[in-house]
Amino acid sequence: MRVIVKDVLKHLNRIGEKYIFFGDENEIVQGYSSLDNYKPGSITWIKKADNVPLEFDTRNIKLAVVQKGEEIDIENKIICENSKKCFFSILDGLFASDDKDVDPIGNGTYISPEVKLGKNVIIGHNCTLDGEITIGNNTKIYNNVSIINRVWVGNNCVIESGVTIGHDGFSFTENENHEKHMIKHYGGVKIGNNVHIGGQCHIARGTIDNTVIEDGAKLDTLIHIAHNCKIGKNTVILPGSLIYGSAVLEENVQVSSGIIRNQMRMKKNSFAGIGSVVLKDVEENIIVVGVPAKPMRK
Template sequence: MFTLDYLAKYVNGKLEGSPKQKIEGVCEISNGIKNKISFISNSKYLKFFNKTQASAVIVGLDFIDSKKNINLLKVKEPSLAFIKIAHLFKPKTHNKFGIHPTSIVDKDSTFGSKVSLQPNVTIEKKSKIGNNVVIGSNSYIGSNVEIGDYTIIGPNVSILDGCIIGKNVIIQSGTVIGSDGFGYETINDFHHKIPHLGFVVIGNDVEIGANCCIDRGTIKNTIIKDGTKLDNLIQVAHNVEIGSKTLIAGSVAIGGSTIIGNNVRIAGQVGIIDHLKIGNNAMIGAKSCIMKSVPEGSFYSGSPAIEHKQQLKINVSLQKLPQLLKKIKLLKNI
């Protein structure tokens, strides 16, 4: 529990209301709860302001109050302030430092300080685990793996031989990093498996959601650069390179050797074929099928994907087709 005075100082905000008001947690503005704090960062939520039961609301600096009995915390970025405050109320996980007796660790692997290995973790030979790393139950770390400081690996994660994980990385449950990619050469009606000799290299401050598959490279590495965030159920094929600070939503599949730039936004259920380039700052709409490279700064959508504005025009035209067909039939009867 925190006072509003403390929270205002914590987010460097201006408090209009009772500094002694106690806040027990966070809530939605549309489902406000007494003694909890909410926020408004989008004008479409203003309709809930006068009805909310929240004891305080985080708003922008230019917000004009029409409800006099509610505490306001005015900040430059309401959503960011809300995130910081929400972290204060997140239950702390108390990981015991050390190696659980059920874990199996090769004698040639090395560890930094304050490492936590939970039950049934396996770590193979010559792997290097940094400081303050947490590895969840039943996870497998192969040989010659490197894991950077303050990285958190969830339960049932597999990080296979030779892969490199940076600092402050979060890998959610069930993800597999470094398995062989889908690579075959078909000769005389027989599929010859291509050996995968590369690794997976993941930068700093990356987050990978649950049940993702990130394949190792064939000869060069599969790479995910600093600050990129992946949602759940994402397939990253061999030799793919993903730039920094890119956001990829759930159920996306990225074909082999595709290069994705920096600050790219990819919505859910997008499919991208192999050997393409997605330019920096590009955006791809949900359920799109990317069959050709996407230029820098553009917005593509549809299947097959084209520029979004053009796709919208096509959709409008398609809605008019039934009327046009009726007119054509009438003309045929004249």
């Protein structure tokens, strides 16, 4: 796809992106590419000058989004504070495929009568939406997703393939003979706006109250969120993490492929390093690492 640099700048102005441009606004850009596999005539992204291959002549780049403070010899460049965000907003706005050409409901998908769908919702193939379910505007659900019982999903969310939401959590009672009886759950799952849920995640509903995932949370693949958990705004959880029952992750927490014990609380802006096992509450602005996780620094 071909665009004029002038149109790229108009897009950035429209979304309020702050930048400085050097070069010719009338140049034509043909598509996009990574720096490692640069395609002549395309737009690319350079976060660090050190990332440029040694024998690569940057003067051959048609247009680049460059991190502020990096000195690179390029004729046409857009310089900004958050170069990654800027670059991908350009791709989203000018190069992304149009979902309007996609069938909004895929083959083999079942949607029960109680389900309420917002505007511009897209649901992939072989999905099941069965129960008291509400899906907000502009939300996209990929293939083989199961959403059951009581679930609310906000606007502008992405739910990738293989996700299950709304099943009972793992909870039981035990008699004197150690015979287990599974506890039926009566809560739901409440998911805010602009939430991303990666492939193969499992989110259990609450026992009485709801399991909650707040606005802007981003979940990578293969994550387990147990019953009654609360995942705060703008929290990030990386692959393979296990968040056990009734755990609370406050705003802007990050868990890097770790385990959070049941009923633990990670407070605002805290961070659990790769493979950490959190067995105690974590205070605000603290990084914890290890097994068991211990404070490393603010």
